[in-house]
Amino acid sequence: MADELQARVSRVSVYPVEEYDAYVASHPLATPYHYSCWLKAVERAYRHTGWLVTVHRGSTLCGVLPLVEIKTPVGRSNLISLPFCDLAGVLADDCDVRHLLLAEAQSLADTNRAGGLEIRQGGAALEELDLKSVSGSPKVRMLSSLPGDANALFQSFKPKLRSQIRKAEKNGLTSEVRKDLDAVEQFYNVFAWNMRRLGSPVHSRAWFRELKQAYGDQMLVGLVFLDDQPVGAGILLMAGSKACIPWASTLEKYNRLAPNMLLYWALLSHVCERGCTSFDYGRSTLGEGTYRFKKQWGAKPYELVWSKWQVEERVESEPERSGHQSGVSRLRPIAEEIWRRLPLAVANWIGPKLRRYITL
Structure with a gap:
């Protein structure tokens, strides 16, 4: 039929x-x-x-x-x-x-x-009532709606968040949102350093290059600079009125200058002006630091x-x-500490060979 x-x-x-x-x-x-x-x-x-x-x-x-x-x-x-x-x-x-x-x-x-x-x-x-009934430390997806322009978005933030964004700018940080391949390379240098600090194998450079080739102008790179040095970076993917940020990193020694605040504001304001109405901040553990960070931008948890x-x-x-995690391996903290002690060049060489089989 x-x-x-x-x-x-x-x-x-x-x-x-x-x-x-x-x-x-x-x-x-x-x-x-x-x-x-x-x-x-x-x-x-x-x-x-x-x-x-x-x-x-x-x-x-x-x-x-x-x-x-x-x-x-x-x-x-x-x-x-x-x-x-x-x-x-x-x-x-x-x-x-x-x-x-x-x-x-x-x-x-x-x-x-x-x-x-x-x-x-x-x-x-997940509403507040749902959150109270959730046991353990589950992972949630953090989503927010965006208004019609960046100024309206900025005014929707609480005074503390607005002051943190201004603080980053007063500290001499500047931001850019770019589409070129060189921006991907600058992102990777920050990202790889941060993954080694976290004790986690890093994706290959080829992975991000291929993403850029595949998504073209729908993949943006946010960069935060102190003078000419990138100190924060993030990847953003767009599709229609939706945007998501799969990866973002900062260099720890500069975190006192609030590069993460300027990075997220640069990307949010950019996609807001481009007409995006939904922003996906990615996965977080309910109640932990990244969850609270994303929540302050107006993000709400979803299953x-x-x-x-x-x-x-x-x-x-x-x-x-x-x-998706039923428990944390007892060996994981040991493995992470060993990874942190590796020279960066070694971690960047071994990491992608392992990362390609880690599906998270």
């Missing part, structure tokens, strides 16, 4: 991505991560295979699910929607299409002998629902709402 649903699984490299991206652009729940740009960058930088699960009703595309297959040197592969970001997951016209997309994704995982399938979706807003299927058992794990 003409209106019968038909599912298809394709490599992203062979699917007509113009059709896919047009559907993503039309869907209200789409994020900048959903676009084929993210999948292309993953394939080019890390050589992981990108897949698209699609459903058509007749000739009309009515649902999509982007996936990346992560093959580790040991053990079985996993399919994730999507790695290296907070969420992507199913975009569908209705529940029937959604169920068919998930069924096809599980079939792909079975066919490819993957160990599991993980779908990362955004959830509902993160990460659902996992163990392919061998053919059962779905209970969705992990508002986060």
Whole structure:
């Protein structure tokens, strides 16, 4: 029949991505991560295979699910929607299409002998009443709405936040929002130093270069300078009226000058003037420092629902709402301390070789 649903699984490299991206652009729940740009960058930088699960009703595309297959040197592969970001997951016209997309994704995982399938979706807003009932330290997505111009946004901030932004400027810091590849390189120098300080393996330079090539002018770089030295930097992705900031870092020795305040203000004011109405500050642990930092800008917490299927058992794990960590390894603090002691050049060489398999 003409209106019968038909599912298809394709490599992203062979699917007509113009059709896919047009559907993503039309869907209200789409994020900048959903676009084929993210999948292309993953394939080019890390050589992981990108897949698209699609459903058509007749000739009309009515649902999509982007996936990346992560093959580790040991053990079985996993399919994730999507790695290296907070969420992507199913975009569908209705529940029937959604169920068919998930069924096809599980079939792909079975066919490819993957160990599991993980779908990362955004959830509902968490009100104050909800927050009081949440146990542990869950992860949440922080979102805010933006007004029609930067001046209105600035006036919406509390006096303390406005004074902190002015303080950064009075301390001699300046900011730029740029689109060029050299700005990506300057971002990376700040980002890599900060990741070593945090004891975490860093993404490769190639990853950010490929992101820039894929997203083009929809990827912005915010930079904060003291004289001519970058002391703060962030990456921002745009899609329609939505913007998100996946990575931001500052050099710790200059934090007393408040470079993070100027960095976020530079990016927020820029996208506000460009007509963005929604800003995604990314993932934070409920109640901790980054959560409080983002909340002061007007961001509110939303659920993160990460659902996992163990392919061998053919059962779905209970969705992990508002986060994904069941516990912190006892070895993690030791590993982080060792990493901090590595020379920066060594950390930047080893880090990407490990980071490509760390899907967070």
